Amino acid sequence: MDPLDQHLAALGEAIGPFRPVAARLADWGTELARHLGTGGRLLVAGNGGSAAEAQHLVAELVGKLRADRAPLSAIALTPDSSVLTALSNDYGYDEVFARQVRAHGRPGDVLLVLSTSGRSANLLAAVRAARECGMRSWAMVGPGSSPVGDACDEALRCPSPESQVVQELHLVAVHVMCEYIDLALPEVLGGGRRKGRMAMDRLVIVGDTLLDRDVEGVVRRIAPDAPAPVLDEQHVHERPGGAGLAALLAAAEGRPVALVTALAGDAGGARLSALLTAAGVEVHALPLPGATPEKNRLRANGQVLLRLDRGGDPVPPGDAPPGVLDVLGDAAAILVSDYGRGVCQHPAVRAALAEATAPIVWDPHPNGPPPVAGVQLVTPNLAEVRALSGDAGKGSTLSTAQRAGQQLRQRWRAAAVAVTCGAEGAVLCHAGPTPLVVPPAEVATGDTCGAGDRFAVTATVALAGGALVSEAVQAAVRAATDYVRAGATAVLEPPVPPAEPGRIGAGEAGRVIAEVRARGGTVVATGGCFDLLHTGHLATLRAARQLGDCLVVCLNSDASVRGLKGPDRPLTGQDDRARLLAALDCVDAVVVFDEPTPEAVLAWLRPDVWVKGGDYADGGPGLPEADLVRHWGGAAVVVPYLDGHSTTRTIAAARATADSRR
Known part of the structure; x- marks a missing residue:
């Protein structure tokens, strides 16, 4: 058979079985996007033709595959002849990659090794060094079990007995993995404050x-009833x-x-x-x-x-x-x-x-x-x-x-x-x-x-x-x-939370809950923005209070409301909203939270009943936080809104009236 036909035939025979094996490249690409996109590093090593593939991968990451993007930190452990010859001379060729891994690797970083045989002693030593450094190790190797592939956390085994075909599939894997990296990077780099600079x-x-x-x-005396000092607080x-x-x-x-x-x-x-x-x-x-x-x-x-x-x-x-x-x-x-x-x-x-x-x-x-x-x-x-x-x-x-x-x-x-x-x-x-x-x-x-x-x-x-x-x-x-x-x-003097009016603040909520639980009572909580408090809110709060022995209101802060409702809300600041709620006879405590949803505050309040008012029943969306409340054996319930009352409708009506008078 002609060498070209022979080679293409071997490649064609490998492509079909390679498809399911290469499915893991989506996971690798997504994971590398998250790791490299938040400051992590990839180390890559290989011998001979695999060394070229290692350098090829690094070039795609530090540079770009298709569209321009931020450079990603990747280091090939093969191209520096001075380092390779110095390490080989001083430590033996088996250590040329391992010592570089110890120098450049950090816990959580990834080492990717490429080998057609999967038996290279220097790659095996590099994988062991990565484990010592707390790194993860991946391998692209040939078919079947091999020392290098078996030693790594994960391995992509290319299904061909021909080493040239294995190398060509490695190149395909490199390009496909880079494609997945580029697909996942926008979410990592542009996913907002949580996964951007703050992360x-x-x-x-x-x-x-x-x-x-x-x-x-101070101690000024000994107790008359025991040989113990008396501390005057x-x-x-x-x-x-x-x-x-x-x-x-x-x-x-x-x-x-x-x-x-x-x-x-x-x-x-x-x-x-x-x-x-x-x-x-x-x-x-x-x-x-x-x-x-x-x-x-x-x-x-x-x-x-x-x-x-x-x-x-x-x-x-x-x-x-x-x-x-x-x-x-x-x-x-x-x-x-x-x-x-x-x-x-x-x-x-x-x-x-x-x-x-x-x-x-x-x-x-x-x-x-x-x-x-x-x-x-x-x-x-x-x-x-x-x-x-x-x-x-x-x-x-x-x-x-x-x-x-x-x-x-x-x-x-x-x-x-x-x-x-x-x-x-x-x-x-x-x-x-x-x-x-x-x-x-x-x-x-x-x-x-x-x-x-x-x-x-x-x-x-x-x-x-x-x-x-x-x-x-x-x-x-x-x-x-x-x-x-x-x-x-x-x-170390941590900032002391400012004194809150009665019934407002985490300390007040904790005190109320502790008293209710001490006498075997039921703790009820509800949450919301409560911007422009109206009779619909009042009906919901009173219905919630009837379900237990105290009611704690989890109130969205001003920043939280802006994130949920837009830059024009709230119309009433969080301090005033908290005071209005705390003044109601059906409310026992108010806690303000900054997150979009109250999961964090609920995790330590742990109410017995979580109440929401609105259209969460009768085919509407599922009740938020319901699964969370069930974790500690609580119940999540819905009470109906008072028809015809909502903050959004009230604001819209007020604006329409104002516009008609201009």
């Missing part, structure tokens, strides 16, 4: 939040603790911050929500059964006399409401601040963290779960390292930190472990045999409460900005030292 800036904190309360006073300072403190520290740097946590539906949960929101933290809450965990420190002259804890043993959070964990997919970096109370053990939370592409810093707790595989940095302190590793701590602090830190790094499959050692700084254990010791510039003495959070937050911020792990740890040691020197949490 690249936002830090996401994940973990357990507590309410910390410092009771300051002077003032009380409340702040979020645990992951909430980490969120406050991050928000204080002026970056967008989201907190994924669990909040109870009591006054403590409402207080935490109010404090975090006032500090600029976006709260995404799972329901927490039971009471808010509290740490009450009784202090005199700066010394802690006693700590009183409330909230009991940890209780697992409930099911994650729909959309709560989506924020992890949009993060610039993620800090997991585990305080051992169940958020980081939650299956849905762990699954979302495992799928996240952003760099992850994990601050562990001895009572918590291990980090998900592939995190960029874990930050235990020396005591935690000893407890988690079982190391008795023989020898110096340095030798213990190095020995136990490396053990945990390998067990957790983490890129690096930074063991914080208090006044001695930190010891960074990474893939190399020699640790990096980072002592503080000077020893700081004082209250160390929150110093570990300060360390972890600073490291996360640095990694979000593209710093190396070593640079992030050095910055974190400096920040933690300065934090202790400045007085730790004593200098």
Whole structure:
């Protein structure tokens, strides 16, 4: 047979079976669009003809395939002859790609390797290096099982025994994948604030939040009925603790911050929500059964006399409401601040963290779960390292930190472990045999409460900005030292929410709900814009109040109303709308929220009954938030509107009257 006919015949035989195999290219292209479009990176490697395909792919991404678009970060590990020959000479040819992966890869990035045989030792070493760095690995290989394809997270296996045909199908796959990238990019790059600039800036904190309360006073006498000092209370300072403190520290740097946590539906949960929101933290809450965990420190002259804890043993959070964990997919970096109370053990939370592409810093707790595989940095302190590793701590602090830190790094499959050692700084254990010791510039003495959070937050911020792990740890040691020197949490004064009129605010709603639930009552909630309050609204609110023992109104803020109704609404500002609602005898509390829908506020209110008025029955659209309310066993119901009354109709009539008088 003529060579041309023979080659085309082999190619034709492969195209049919290739079609179903190539279906995964749509998923790869969409995933790369999301990852590269929000600042991530693709590394590509291959040998021989596959090296040319790797460079071809990079050219299409850094340049363009068809229409002009933003350049995307992709690096071919093949074209630099100086790097290749230096690495081959110094480390052997099997390491020429692996060392570049360790240099350029970040957790969540993607390594794509191309090979017709799937047996190249240097590609296999590169895949192993990617796993150590917390990267994902994909392969385009020939048919059947192969060491390289089997070692990767996903593989596209081209169905032909001819290596030339496999390479040609690889080129087809490269072009098709780029087509899918370009199709998905507009949504990523132009999808608004959530997936645009804010997505690249936002830090996401994940973990357990507590309410910390410092009771300051003076001791002048001993109790007559017991040998105990009597503390005369002077003032009380409340702040979020645990992951909430980490969120406050991050928000204080002026970056967008989201907190994924669990909040109870009591006054403590409402207080935490109010404090975090006032500090600029976006709260995404799972329901927490039971009471808010509290740490009450009784202090005199700066010394802690006693700590009183409330909230009991940890209780697992409930099911994650729909959309709560989506924020992890949009993060610039993620800090997991585990305080051992169940958020980081939650299956849905762990699954979302495992799928996240952003760099992850994990601050562990001895009572918590291990980090998900592939995190960029874990930050235990020396005591935690000893407890988690079982190391008795023989020898110096340095030798213990190095020995136990490396053990945990390998067990957790983490890129690096930074063991914080208090006044001695930190010891960074990474893939190399020699640790990096980072002592503080000077020893700081004082209250160390929150110093570990300060360390972890600073490291996360640095990694979000593209710093190396070593640079992030050095910055974190400096920040933690300065934090202790400045007085730790004593200098952290989160904005205090302004005093609200009666019945308005998260704190007031939490108090009302806690009282109703304490006596076994039913909590009812409703929501809306309530612009130009009219008798139709009043009928709906009164009907809702009759369904339980209290009614909480979730009120769209001015910004939320503008997003829903247009730039000309609301006609009445949120403060006035809240006061009018709170003045009604059928309304027990009003909570203002900024999002388009009230999912976030409902997640911690957890009403027994959610009420909407309107056309959600009789063939109309489904009741919003119904599925969310059912997560905690609540019910969603509809009450009828009062015919002939609506805000839109009232505004239209007023404008028509005004126009007729001109």
